């Protein structure tokens with residue numbers, strides 16, 4: 480089960496909206512007792528305007544426009560950093576018109592309105608930049624009881640730019656100090672383990688300190704989700720090991736440098752990821768791998784598995800990769816890219832089964848049926864060899880993008896299957912779906 484909002488966790492996105500309200504009240508001289516609602520009417524880096532509605536007892540509502548210079552048509556008051564307009568159509572009672580004029584006069588009379596307006600625009604811009612971001616993206620608790628897991632996302636900055644990423648690289652991160660606050664709050668919620676993710680969490684300068692605080696102060700198990708590019712620096716791998724990180728979940732979508740760099744849109748980073756995995760294993764950190772199965776990677780799955788075994792399992796000189804997760808593409812921020820990258824399941828079945836066989840023979844755990852995974856009918860020969868999923872243990876959130884198709888009605892695996900991705904069915908229908916008797 481996913482807990483979308485836990486009240487004791489500090490809000491950041493929510494407080495940005497409050498910051499706009501506070502700045503507005505100061506500028507127009509409206510006390511806390513006056514109900515005030517606002518909406519951003521236009522907003523760009525240069526031009527910002529707000530429609531503000533004040534409720535003034537027996538006078539009813541008063542509508543004010545506030546904007547940066549040049550954004551309002553015939554403002555009642557225009558200064559260097561702001562302009563104010565009144566919405567008083569002909570039917571407006573004279574008392575309310577007079578009240579509006581008094582509000583304008585009050586604003587004009589203040590010596591500090593230029594500063595207040597500058598503060599307001601800064602708050603509005605910060606709020607507007609968070610339109611697509613929610614507090615739960617930064618910190619949430621998933622699971623229940625002894626299985627509660629904390630999730631801490633250190634912003635959305637990344638040194639890669641994968642077309643299949645669900646995030647927009649321009650989304651802003653929270654203030655640095657908040658991540659420590661959230662870590663402490665998550666720990667207080669009775670979690671036993673913590674997932675630190677991003678963006679790319681290794682770009683966060685305080686990462687090692689956060690891991691240390693989580694493991695040594697709070698006694699948590701910590702897994703880091705990373706592309707391992709930064710771990711090409713041995714010192715970071717050693718630092719994370721010393722801080723007590725329990726494991727890395729590393730994205731390695733292809734073992735073909737060209738394909739990988741094309742997927743991540745970050746030339747040269749495949750080699751860094753491979754070096755990062757080797758450094759982490761050498762530092763004694765447990766490593767699990769994750770690979771997306773899409774039109775670009777599906778043909779290379781057998782080689783993907785073989786290279787993992789040759790490079791990161793067989794050599795006795797360092798630790799070995801513990802598991803490989805194969806993921807069914809989920810909707811990405813770039814919707815067109817998502818649909819173009821989907822591959823029919825009947826084209827996945829053979830190479831995926833071969834890869835599973837190679838890894839399983841080498842003693843590597845394969846996770847292909849988890850909440851990000853494929854339906855069992857894509858790997859019918861390996862259903863018992865891979866980690867199984869029980870739908871009853873999966874929260875509603877992980878089922879939102881999943882659907883079943885007509886052939887599923889006769890399938891014996893229905894209780895261990897989350898179904899198909901919605902986007903897959905939109906593009907391919909029931910293609911490749913073969914019920915298991």
Ligand code: SF4
Nearest residue numbers: 637639640641644678
């Ligand atoms: S490495 Fe992860 S966070 Fe970075 S762009 Fe790729 S999918 Fe997104």
Ligand code: SF4
Nearest residue numbers: 854856887890896914
């Ligand atoms: S046939 Fe349907 S229910 Fe059965 S494994 Fe495939 S997708 Fe799941």
